[in-house]
Amino acid sequence: MNNNDIVLRVEDIHKSFGGNEVLRGVSFDVRRGETKVFIGPSGTGKSTLLRCINQLTPPDRGRVWLDGEEVTNSGARINYFRQKIGMVFQNFFLFDHLTALRNVELALLKVRGMGKAEAREKALTELRQVGMEDWADHYPAELSGGQAQRVSIARALAMDPDVILFDEPTSALDPELTREVLEVMKKLAREGMTMLVVTHEMGFACSVANEVLFMENGVVAEQGSPDLLLHDPRFTRMKDFIGRIDSRMED
């Protein structure tokens, strides 16, 4: 593997809340254009891991590099790195007082210092990417969850990030709306966007992920292609976990 292909390097991340050690040393490399999916029981630090990457939650130990530059301990430069590391949240977190268009525009204007016309143009382009250009003038409260999530993806895309972190992007959505968001994400993956996705959607993981990281008790317990983790008899823990979810759903 050519080292230059590595866009994000995560090394030995530790994080505790109170006495509770949520992450106990997580490391992985992300190649440009790759989609990595994180799966595992709740409370195993998947979301915390994503927030440690863009320093929304500073890790206690460990380091993160983006394109060879250290993100951890970067002081005020963190605001630069965060532009390059997009994030999509379970509950969208759209800016409630702004239309879809203004949501996508805001950081272009206030962070990138773009001119009004240019920012508007770019925001419309990104909304088109996620199929939301017809809803540009609607406020978040007027959108369905799926639509809101697509706008939030457009908002992240607008900063031209090197990688986007998806923190359970469909967990607040019903199956119908989940599908429309996953479609957008699949399209992004096909177009070569680098993505880290925390999700419970096995179907998505199998069809899109280059690699699945199964997390348990704050560490990566199993790691490999979806096919490997699901079918190779040497790997059992993710299969057990999925079995437990399925049997719970059938109850």
Place this chain on the structure above:
Amino acid sequence: MDVLPILIEWFPYLLSGVASTLGLVLIGLGLGLLLGLPMALGQVYSSRPVRWVIGVYVWFFRGLPILVLLFLFWFGIFPGLGLGNLSAFVVGAVVLGLRGAAYQSQIFRGAIQSVGEGQMIAARSLGMSRLTAIRSVILPQAMRIALPGWSNEYPNILTDSAVCYAIGVVELLTITSRMVTQTHITMPVYLATAGIFIILNYGGLKVLHRLERRIAIPGFGTGAM
């Protein structure tokens, strides 16, 4: 004695009282906003010592009767600061503003805190500095949430302003009482003054409610749609 001609004769004088009262109210509200908003931001976002100082300020200005505050500043604090030459009007307006700031800061603090935590997280995740996030994301929402509660400050400060009578500000109540002394007409004069206060109150609230509707966002905030 016929009351109406007397009321009409005094009417311009009453109007000058209205102007003075409105002056107290507008300066008081404005000063309260100017001080109250930063205080609220300080209480939510700044360090412990700063929060403590603001807490003491709020405790002081909310803890004392307005009349006591007024006398403290008029007879003690301003002269003590070498500002004994300030007119009663200025002292009255400033005291109303300082006191209003204490109340307004708590309205804004509550509003800022009721903006969802995710709004700041999302803003920071896009690379906004905390200051930019506060200015572009938190405050526009907080101000909308605050407005209905803030509107209460108008009738509060309008009615409180009458207390400035006690330090000799020539406002509506002062003129009213002069009228009573000189004309020996009591009830009709006080009724006229009461009527003027009610009209001022109604008019001001009308403006504020219109503002609430104008800045309302579909599906956001307080139902002021």
